[in-house]
Amino acid sequence: MKTQEKIEYKATSNACKLCSPLGASFVFRGIERSIPLLHGSQGCSTYIRRYLISHFNEPVDIACSNFTEETAVFGGGANLKLAVENIIKQYNPKLIGIATTCLSETIGEDVPMILKGYNKEKFDENFPEIVSVSTPSFSGTHIDGFHGAVRAVVDSIAVKKKISTKQINIFSGMLSPADLRHLKEIVSDFSTDYAMLPDYSDTLDGPLWMEYQEIPEGGTKIEKIASMGDAAASIEFGRILAEEESAGKLLTDRFQVPCYSLGLPIGVNETDAFFNALSIITGRPVPEKYIQERGRLIDSYADGHKYVFDARAVVYGEEDLVTGLASFLSEVGIIPIICASGGESGLLKQKILDIIPDAENIGIRIIEGADFVEINEEAKKIDPDFFIGNSKGYRIAREMKKPLIRVGFPIHDRLGGARIIHVGYRGAQQLFDIISNTIIATRQDTSPVGYTYM
Amino acid sequence: MTNIPILKERKKQIYHKGEGVFDLTCDTKSLAGSVSQRACVFCGSRVVLYPIADALHLIHGPIGCASYTWDIRGALSSGPELHRMSFSTDLRERDIIFGGEKKLYASLVQLIDTYRPNAAFVYCTCIIGIIGDDVDSVCKRVTEEKGIPVLPVHSEGFKGTKKDGYKAACESLSMLVGTGSVEDIGKYAINIMGEFNIAGEAWTIKEYYENMGIEVVAVFTGDGRVENIKRSHGASLNVVQCSGSILRLAQIMEEKYGIPYIRVSYFGIEDMSKALYDVAAHFKDNLGIMKKTKEIVRNEIDAIYPDLLRYKKALSGKKAAIYVGGAFKAFSMIKALRSLGIDVVLAGSQTGNKDDYAVLRDMCDEGTVILDDANPLELSKYCIEKGADLFVGGVKERPIAYKLGIAFCDHNHERKISLAGYSGMINLAKEVYSSVTSPVWKFAPAKDSFL
Ligand code: SF4
Numbered sequence: 001m002k003t004q005e006k007i008e009y010k011a012t013s014n015a016c017k018l019c020s021p022l023g024a025s026f027v028f029r030g031i032e033r034s035i036p037l038l039h040g041s042q043g044c045s046t047y048i049r050r051y052l053i054s055h056f057n058e059p060v061d062i063a064c065s066n067f068t069e070e071t072a073v074f075g076g077g078a079n080l081k082l083a084v085e086n087i088i089k090q091y092n093p094k095l096i097g098i099a100t101t102c103l104s105e106t107i108g109e110d111v112p113m114i115l116k117g118y119n120k121e122k123f124d125e126n127f128p129e130i131v132s133v134s135t136p137s138f139s140g141t142h143i144d145g146f147h148g149a150v151r152a153v154v155d156s157i158a159v160k161k162k163i164s165t166k167q168i169n170i171f172s173g174m175l176s177p178a179d180l181r182h183l184k185e186i187v188s189d190f191s192t193d194y195a196m197l198p199d200y201s202d203t204l205d206g207p208l209w210m211e212y213q214e215i216p217e218g219g220t221k222i223e224k225i226a227s228m229g230d231a232a233a234s235i236e237f238g239r240i241l242a243e244e245e246s247a248g249k250l251l252t253d254r255f256q257v258p259c260y261s262l263g264l265p266i267g268v269n270e271t272d273a274f275f276n277a278l279s280i281i282t283g284r285p286v287p288e289k290y291i292q293e294r295g296r297l298i299d300s301y302a303d304g305h306k307y308v309f310d311a312r313a314v315v316y317g318e319e320d321l322v323t324g325l326a327s328f329l330s331e332v333g334i335i336p337i338i339c340a341s342g343g344e345s346g347l348l349k350q351k352i353l354d355i356i357p358d359a360e361n362i363g364i365r366i367i368e369g370a371d372f373v374e375i376n377e378e379a380k381k382i383d384p385d386f387f388i389g390n391s392k393g394y395r396i397a398r399e400m401k402k403p404l405i406r407v408g409f410p411i412h413d414r415l416g417g418a419r420i421i422h423v424g425y426r427g428a429q430q431l432f433d434i435i436s437n438t439i440i441a442t443r444q445d446t447s448p449v450g451y452t453y454m
Numbered sequence: 455m456t457n458i459p460i461l462k463e464r465k466k467q468i469y470h471k472g473e474g475v476f477d478l479t480c481d482t483k484s485l486a487g488s489v490s491q492r493a494c495v496f497c498g499s500r501v502v503l504y505p506i507a508d509a510l511h512l513i514h515g516p517i518g519c520a521s522y523t524w525d526i527r528g529a530l531s532s533g534p535e536l537h538r539m540s541f542s543t544d545l546r547e548r549d550i551i552f553g554g555e556k557k558l559y560a561s562l563v564q565l566i567d568t569y570r571p572n573a574a575f576v577y578c579t580c581i582i583g584i585i586g587d588d589v590d591s592v593c594k595r596v597t598e599e600k601g602i603p604v605l606p607v608h609s610e611g612f613k614g615t616k617k618d619g620y621k622a623a624c625e626s627l628s629m630l631v632g633t634g635s636v637e638d639i640g641k642y643a644i645n646i647m648g649e650f651n652i653a654g655e656a657w658t659i660k661e662y663y664e665n666m667g668i669e670v671v672a673v674f675t676g677d678g679r680v681e682n683i684k685r686s687h688g689a690s691l692n693v694v695q696c697s698g699s700i701l702r703l704a705q706i707m708e709e710k711y712g713i714p715y716i717r718v719s720y721f722g723i724e725d726m727s728k729a730l731y732d733v734a735a736h737f738k739d740n741l742g743i744m745k746k747t748k749e750i751v752r753n754e755i756d757a758i759y760p761d762l763l764r765y766k767k768a769l770s771g772k773k774a775a776i777y778v779g780g781a782f783k784a785f786s787m788i789k790a791l792r793s794l795g796i797d798v799v800l801a802g803s804q805t806g807n808k809d810d811y812a813v814l815r816d817m818c819d820e821g822t823v824i825l826d827d828a829n830p831l832e833l834s835k836y837c838i839e840k841g842a843d844l845f846v847g848g849v850k851e852r853p854i855a856y857k858l859g860i861a862f863c864d865h866n867h868e869r870k871i872s873l874a875g876y877s878g879m880i881n882l883a884k885e886v887y888s889s890v891t892s893p894v895w896k897f898a899p900a901k902d903s904f905l
Binding site for chain 1: 456458459461463483484485486487488489490491492493494495496497512515516517518519520521522523524525526538539540541542543544545546547549550556557559560561564565579580581583584585611612613614615829830831834835838849850852853854856857858859897898899900905
């Protein structure tokens with residue numbers, strides 16, 4: 001007898017994910033003079049702004065097409081066009097990045113259609129580029145919105161002029177501004193030109209203003225995006241992303257730009273792969289500066305290895321971040337005993353197994369589509385040594401009286417989320433120092449002796 | 455002057471006191487593309503109901519609405535903390551196509567079994583209004599099966615403004631009111647309404663009233679409990695703060711139970727004292743209450759006055775910009791800041807109405823800019839042009855202030871410091887003082903000698 005397929009319904013409690021328009025907004029904040037525009041109702045853009053502002057402590061303007069009841073019935077075309085016009089008048093942007101929302105998707109809005117035949121003439125040469133991406137919040141998570149927006153930007157702007165360049169395209173993934181700065185430094189140190197998308201290293205982490213800035217300075221230049229079709233190669237981070245549609249693959253398919261799909265460069269192993277790729281593409285050796293940096297990092301691994309050995313970590317966040325952190329933790333002898341993500345690509349388990357082949361024997365729990373209540377239940381079963389992830393895990397860590405090491409996004413309860421470096425040898429150094437010292441401090445504080453040395 | 459552009463359509467919502475006739479447009483939907491600081495209908499409902507700590511708050515829709523509102527408000531509870539959880543039906547593509555009712559039902563049953571709440575609120579978000587789920591019947595069914603009130607909140611994001619969300623929440627609350635026993639409620643009993651117990655403020659206010667000899671039946675909704683709300687129709691007066699958010703419920707209670715209401719504010723010495731005196735005056739058959747009230751007010755003011763003078767000396771002559779959710783709060787802030795010697799040069803709100811703005815205009819000095827539903831560009835423009843030293847607002851306004859090298863005081867629901875009552879007035883002074891007089895501003899680009 002055929003068993004009837006039964007769908008099991010369950011509420012999500014304290015979600016370990018955000019919705020896709022947030023990810024797209026990130027990307028559109030990282031392009032020169034660009035403004036994100038959410039096609040939907042007012043709440044989403046304000047909530048997303050608030051969420052980003054609490055992390056970055058920077059102004060984050062995100063416009064909205066402000067659906068009303070009539071819009072929901074008769075379509076949002078007029079509102080969208082009005083929004084575009086008002087944005088142009090207020091911000092004079094070079095690019096408007098339109099992301100849809102659950103509302104506009106549900107009523108079946110077709111943004112490219114709406115914008116077709118749009119009367120650009122009345123804005124003469126000041127009419128900005130418009131890129132749109134479909135980001136219904138009922139499918140995928142914020143990271144899908146992020147990668148989707150990157151791809152949409154490349155799709156509509158990149159061309160091939162058949163000028164061979166030495167440019168390397170970098171698709172970093174959802175990293176911190178400090179990470180982006182570090183990546184740029186690394187690529188520059190290979191004496192090569194690059195185009196990194198997005199680049200919110202200045203727009204979401206800038207100094208106080210001498211004069212008012214409608215749109216903070218910085219961001220990937222549109223010309224740079226246009227030239228991506230002529231690049232020598234693309235590098236794209238994310239082992240999960242490697243299996244999905246992406247900007248890098250689009251450039252390969254359309255313009256034959258070779259794409260290196262690598263894991264997020266967190267820890268020595270994954271960073272080595274990144275440096276190797278740079279060496280191959282540029283034909284240059286790894287600069288001495290990084291050999292030294294790597295050397296110091298490994299030296300500290302030696303100094304600290306015993307303190308962290310067999311420590312058990314609960315890791316959560318976006319799937320690619322979790323995979324990257326698991327790679328780093330396991331290379332220093334820490335067991336990422338729970339690897340959890342709100343994402344549901346169906347690939348997390350395999351990717352963790354690729355990095356830690358005996359994960360299942362060690363008892364590592366890999367949970368896709370997790371929420372924080374589930375993570376909490378699992379964590380209680382295993383008494384971990386620490387949590388590592390965004391600030392939303394704080395309540396569980398607090399309840400279990402375990403330290404939380406804050407990485408990724410969002411970090412709403414500490415300063416400096418934008419300044420955390422996760423990637424490269426430098427990022428691994430920071431992470432390793434923080435983790436070892438957290439473990440050492442816990443032992444010191446709970447020791448009856450209270451040693452004043454390690 | 456700056457060259458920051460103001461949209462033509464927005465000019466109607468900006469008024470410079472002393473220039474031209476006063477005819478501010480307000481109570482309208484935000485302009486597309488303007489980057490409003492407002493949120494949606496759902497947000498309005500969530501603000502009002504959120505502090506009810508022993509109720510389940512289930513957000514029906516895709517995940518975003520729930521994720522962004524998880525534990526973002528400092529509404530404290532003295533007991534259960536169910537309100538600090540974020541529950542969502544987390545609708546997916548197939549639910550959009552086939553409807554979300556089954557998932558809503560299953561989620562409610564599962565969550566009620568797990569958390570045993572005393573009531574449940576189901577918030578409808580944008581797409582619920584489109585896919586046509588019959589949320590009312592699901593709620594009804596679960597009410598019958600589980601024996602607790604399960605109340606729909608019709609807060610589809612696009613169906614109006616934040617204010618409509620307040621109304622939707624009030625309507626849901628009104629279904630609870632009147633369902634409990636009022637047997638042991640005395641004659642001098644009030645409900646505190648529109649007080650959300652941010653940083654424990656409701657506790658401070660409640661204590662004042664109790665010391666006056668007044669019984670507080672329910673607080674709407676700070677440190678809220680379903681049981682108290684059910685019996686709140688036993689009070690003889692509703693004391694309504696932050697009028698926009700909960701006024702509708704006070705009106706319903708007046709119509710249905712004949713309970714009169716008064717409007718108050720607990721911010722600043724002047725308004726705080728008035729809030730106590732007005733309640734005492736209402737119970738004029740009991741002279742003891744007024745006597746106690748006078749005593750309390752005197753003692754409280756005496757206790758903070760010396761400190762207040764000290765702060766005033768340091769802050770006199772500074773200029774402030776205020777941008778808040780409800781206009782009523784702006785009134786109190788203007789008075790409170792004046793008592794610290796600070797002049798207000800910009801005042802605005804997300805949801806003020808015509809009457810509110812008329813009051814605001816009368817209160818403000820010549821030259822003050824009054825804004826309805828402003829956006830970041832406008833706020834920046836007038837802060838610069840008016841030379842503000844301080845910005846009083848919420849998280850979304852904070853980076854604007856800091857980028858411009860202006861001090862900031864958080865007066866929104868995220869604050870962790872109580873600003874209500876007499877002790878709150880001193881906290882406010884401290885907050886303002888610690889930002890305005892901080893030495894870090896000497897490094898702000900405009901003043902930095904290094905640059
Ligand atoms: S506008 Fe709609 S989808 Fe957006 S947060 Fe509000 S209710 Fe949710």
